[in-house]
Amino acid sequence: MSLLSFGFNHRRTPISVLERAALDELSLGAIIATAQASPDISEHLVIATCNRTEVYAEVSAFHGAVADLTDALTSSTSITHEDLKEHLDLHYGDAAVAHVFNVAAGLDSMAVGESQILGQLRDALARGQSEGHVGSHLNSLVQQALRTGKQVHSETGLDEVSRSLVTAGLDCAEQHVGSLADAHVLVIGAGSMSALAATTAVRRGVARLTVVNRTHERGVALAERLGGRALPTDEIGGALAAADVVISCTGSTGLAVTLADAADAQVERSGRKQAFIDLALPHDIAHEVAELSGIVLLGLGDLGDMLGADGTVPEVEQARSIVGDAVTRHLGVRAASIAAPTVRALRSAAQQVVESELDRMDQRAPDMSAAHREEVGRAVHRIVDKLLHQPTVRAKELAVDGRLGEYEDALRQLFDLHAEGGSL
Incomplete structure (x- = not known):
C-alpha cells in the first residue's frame, strides 16, 4: 500500500x-x-x-x-x-x-x-x-x-509570518508614497491573506480602503467589516488609478494586474507615486510593472529578503525543519509496519525450524541434562537471530524505498514463506 x-x-x-x-x-x-x-x-x-x-x-x-x-x-x-x-x-x-x-x-x-x-x-x-x-x-x-x-x-513564530509579510510591505510602501494616514489602499482578493492585509492596513490607520474581488459578495463582506467599500472587478481600472497602495493576493494562476493596467492607472494619476505589494503565489502583478516610473513593486521574494537572510523567512525554515524531521520519523514507522508481515513470516519459518531441530535433538539425546539442553537452545536462537538481523533490516530499508515487493517475492520463493492469514 x-x-x-x-x-x-x-x-x-x-x-x-x-x-x-x-x-x-x-x-x-x-x-x-x-x-x-x-x-x-x-x-x-x-x-x-x-x-x-x-x-x-x-x-x-x-x-x-x-x-x-x-x-x-x-x-x-x-x-x-x-x-x-x-x-x-x-x-x-x-x-x-x-x-x-x-x-x-x-x-x-x-x-x-x-x-x-x-x-x-x-x-x-x-x-x-x-x-x-x-x-x-x-x-x-x-x-x-x-x-x-x-x-x-x-x-x-509561523503564525506571525503572514502578518510580518504584510507589515514589511506596508512599511516599504509608506516610505515610498508617504504616510498611510493619507493613503488610499486597494486590496485585490478577499481570501485569508487578503483579509489579513486589509485588516492590517486598517489598523495602521489608512485613510481609505477599497476591496475588489471576483466574487463580489465576499468582497462586500470583507469591506463592510473593516469600514471600507467594495467594487466589482469590472471597475478595477478606476480603483487602481485611485489607489496609492495596491495589495494583491487572489490565489489565481492568471495576472490580476497587467502592465497595461498599471500604466493606464499611472496616466490617470499624472505620475503620482504608487506602491504595489504582491502577496500571491504564483504572482498576481506583472513583473514589468516595477519598471514604470513612480512605482515600487514588492513580491514575496522581496519581503522574504527583508525578513530573513538569503530570501528565507526564519520561522518558515524552522517550521520546515520540524516537519522534515516528523516526516522522516513517520516514514520509518510506516516502513517498519509495511515490512512487519514479511519479517514475522521469516522469523516464524525460522522458529519452526529451530523447534523441529530441538525436538529431534531431544529424541536423539534423551540423557542430555536440562542445563545443557537450555544452553543449546539459547545458542541456536542466537545464531538464528544473527542470521535474520540483516534480512530484517533490509526489508525495512526496501519498504522505505517502495521496493519491498521484489524482496518479498525472493523470500517467498527461497523460504516458501506465508504471512499470517495468507501468502505474502
Whole structure:
C-alpha cells in the first residue's frame, strides 16, 4: 500500500476552478462512496476548504486509484477532464506523506502559517473514522501530522509570518508614497491573506480602503467589516488609478494586474507615486510593472529578503525543519509496519525450524541434562537471530524505498514463506 494525494489547491488551481471543485454534502458523499467502492483504495479521507479539495488515500494500484478518483470528482462536480489535466495536484508515496504534513503545519496554505487547517483536517479525520473509511494507516498519518502542526505553531513564530509579510510591505510602501494616514489602499482578493492585509492596513490607520474581488459578495463582506467599500472587478481600472497602495493576493494562476493596467492607472494619476505589494503565489502583478516610473513593486521574494537572510523567512525554515524531521520519523514507522508481515513470516519459518531441530535433538539425546539442553537452545536462537538481523533490516530499508515487493517475492520463493492469514 502507498499513499496518494489527489485534488486541487490554490497553488495550481485558479479560483474559478476551485469554486467548481468545491464540495457540498451531496458531492462529498458521492466521492466517498466511489472511493469506498474502488478495489484499489483501502482507506481514504477528503479535505474540502475554500482553497483546497483533496483526497488522501491508501492505494494498492496507482493508476486504478487515480482513474476511480477522477471519475468520482468529474461525476460529482462540474470539474472536467481538461481541468484535471491542467490543474490536478498529485503526490504519491513519500511525497504524499510530506504533503499532508505540510498542509497540517500551514506551510501549504495561501496565508502561510494559518492554523484553521488543523481544525478542518481534524474534522475530516473524525468523519472518516465515524463512516469507516479511515483505517490504521491514514489515522496514524493524520494524527501525527496534526501533532506536528500543533508543534510548529507552539515552537515557532509561523503564525506571525503572514502578518510580518504584510507589515514589511506596508512599511516599504509608506516610505515610498508617504504616510498611510493619507493613503488610499486597494486590496485585490478577499481570501485569508487578503483579509489579513486589509485588516492590517486598517489598523495602521489608512485613510481609505477599497476591496475588489471576483466574487463580489465576499468582497462586500470583507469591506463592510473593516469600514471600507467594495467594487466589482469590472471597475478595477478606476480603483487602481485611485489607489496609492495596491495589495494583491487572489490565489489565481492568471495576472490580476497587467502592465497595461498599471500604466493606464499611472496616466490617470499624472505620475503620482504608487506602491504595489504582491502577496500571491504564483504572482498576481506583472513583473514589468516595477519598471514604470513612480512605482515600487514588492513580491514575496522581496519581503522574504527583508525578513530573513538569503530570501528565507526564519520561522518558515524552522517550521520546515520540524516537519522534515516528523516526516522522516513517520516514514520509518510506516516502513517498519509495511515490512512487519514479511519479517514475522521469516522469523516464524525460522522458529519452526529451530523447534523441529530441538525436538529431534531431544529424541536423539534423551540423557542430555536440562542445563545443557537450555544452553543449546539459547545458542541456536542466537545464531538464528544473527542470521535474520540483516534480512530484517533490509526489508525495512526496501519498504522505505517502495521496493519491498521484489524482496518479498525472493523470500517467498527461497523460504516458501506465508504471512499470517495468507501468502505474502
